Amino acid sequence: MQRPASHVSAPPTTVAVDLVGVTRLFGTVPAVVRADLRVERGETVVLRGPNGAGKSTLLRIAATALSPTYGGGTVLGFDLLREREQIRARAELMTHSTRLYEDLTAAENLRLWCRLLGIGPEGIDAALDRVGMLEVAGERVRGFSQGMRQRVAIARVLLRAPELLLLDEPYTGLDSEARYAVDDLLRRAPSEGRTVVLATHHPAPQGLEHRTLHMDGGRIVREAP
């Protein structure tokens, strides 16, 4: 039996992400080494570092897509290892994989998620309109560019309205319109009460208040304003 995860009350906490001593090995190769990550609710944190620094792995651990080999912590007040479904009900991981079905239309992809998650479909048009994809809502994703796919993925995020947004290189392969959609999502996050952790090589959107952490060799090596 599975408990309905979204109806378990979140523990009262001002900390959105609190990972302590997290290590992740792939075989014997360490991807993340004794990382501590603390993000306050409503805060935006940008992870920077060279390729292979461990940014993606750390995000995937926070999203419960990967388990830490050692260490643990909480996300939105829920235990990272024992309360995965509660975290998944409130967090969204966005990567350059858009998780769309190519033989479904943009609207059908969103309708599927509405049916799975029990969200009313009345917000689909508004979400697609906000990312500039309403005109092609009835077209199959197979014919979309990477930027158009990413905009549909952003529309899905808007429908779900997660408390925590984890973005892994969201600008990869995007056109200017899609980059604008990502920037808009980030800029609105604080006013919408959303916590954001973003791993990127790109500059953060202008005017976005954020904290930057640098990773290298699987470790968080320093914090910069």
Added chain:
Amino acid sequence: MSAVASPGRPGSFRQAAAILAKDLRIEVRGRHAAGTLLPFAATLLIAFGFAFGPGREVLERTAPGLLWMAVLFSAVMASRRAYQTETEDGALEGLLLAPIDKAAVFLGKAAAVTVELLALVVAVLVMVVALFDLSIGSPLPLVAAFALGVVGLAAVGSLFGVVAESARTREAVFPMLVLPLVTPVLIAGVRATDLAAAGRTSEAAQWLGLLLAFDVVFLSIGVLVFGYLMED
């Protein structure tokens, strides 16, 4: 698996229905069954028909086995295809990270493969009756044999499809995992079909019982462990 919907959150069966509808829509648009499975099954049957020659008795005796061979290999291909659509753009990870009952994903995918295979069985059965002159002595046990057998094949295929996705050599791993496990379905299906075609209903019922037990076991295993298999 929770069958009761909580406020605002659909129950597991509604989630399974959403996965089923999605997979069937993708299948209809991709025309995989019509474009790949049916020609494959037809070629297999015609090739064996020529190999065995025009002798009616040999064709009648071998027809149940050939029919089930075609269904078995089509089931392997259909199950692989069901997961290929999930991995094209990371959709399977999306399902993993979604706050939904993972057993619903299993049931939805197994139901979609079952529907595809049942459509294929109808087409293949028509071909076998036409090519091999297979008589249909007792239609009801025959229908039950295919329905139960296809559910079992779809359950095993959907269960191990997700396991194979994590393997680098998934194309090779998947048949190696599935084919030994579905041997009971093949044996029971062939025997039940043979006996039903001969009108020996009560003897066919024993094999139908085996198919039913197989379905119950693998559907239960799938509901219980699918979520764990999806995890890292």
